[in-house]
Amino acid sequence: MDTDNLDLEICLEEAKAFHGDFCAGIAIGTRMSILGLKAIGIDDPKGKDRKDIIVFAETDRCVTDAILATTGCHPGKRTMKIFDYGKMAATFVNLKTGKAVRVFLKNKDGNRKVTREELEKSSDPNAYVTMPEEDLFNIVQVSVDLKPEDMPGKPLQIVTCSSCGERIMDKREVYRDGSILCRPCAEDKRYYTLINQGQ
Ligand SMILES: [Zn+2]
Ligand SMILES: [Zn+2]
Numbered sequence: 001m002d003t004d005n006l007d008l009e010i011c012l013e014e015a016k017a018f019h020g021d022f023c024a025g026i027a028i029g030t031r032m033s034i035l036g037l038k039a040i041g042i043d044d045p046k047g048k049d050r051k052d053i054i055v056f057a058e059t060d061r062c063v064t065d066a067i068l069a070t071t072g073c074h075p076g077k078r079t080m081k082i083f084d085y086g087k088m089a090a091t092f093v094n095l096k097t098g099k100a101v102r103v104f105l106k107n108k109d110g111n112r113k114v115t116r117e118e119l120e121k122s123s124d125p126n127a128y129v130t131m132p133e134e135d136l137f138n139i140v141q142v143s144v145d146l147k148p149e150d151m152p153g154k155p156l157q158i159v160t161c162s163s164c165g166e167r168i169m170d171k172r173e174v175y176r177d178g179s180i181l182c183r184p185c186a187e188d189k190r191y192y193t194l195i196n197q198g199q
Pocket of ligand 1: 019021022025
């Protein structure tokens with residue numbers, strides 16, 4: 001059967017189903033992925049090319065769900081890396097050829113701050129489905145330094161933090177004065193605060 005794996009309509013349906021609804025982020029993320037994949041020479045991301053792609057997503061929002069649904073890449077497979085920069089942007093890497101492109105949304109607002117109130121009454125997400133690609137995105141060729149410890153497959157090593165005693169995979173440890181530390185211990189900065197559960 002001659003199916004276009006990157007057909008916009010089909011990809012949008014898959015992204016909507018995965019995300020649970022349709023919104024601007026889904027339209028943007030789906031189109032961004034199709035553009036990025038084609039630019040790196042991938043036409044069957046969930047089939048024959050599935051082991052040849054890594055994507056870097058730059059927000060933890062809707063766009064990233066669409067990128068996941070369209071590319072088939074996801075964090076648990078280590079084929080999707082999420083940098084929470086709060087940006088509508090992603091980089092697509094072809095592991096076979098090394099070719100990589102970064103696709104990012106064009107800034108139509110200049111330095112203007114947009115508020116949630118404005119966003120709530122803003123336009124129909126379908127506008128992002130029909131808008132010409134060149135009005136929506138910028139695309140640039142990039143090179144990404146992928147280290148062996150960032151690749152899919154079993155961890156290269158697992159070590160123990162000398163401060164908290166927890167195990168650290170994937171060379172995410174820090175070496176200081178000859179001892180091994182996990183990043184939270186090294187930076188003494190955590191996203192959580194421990195609650196004293198004693199009575
Ligand atoms: Zn959404
Ligand atoms: Zn630690």
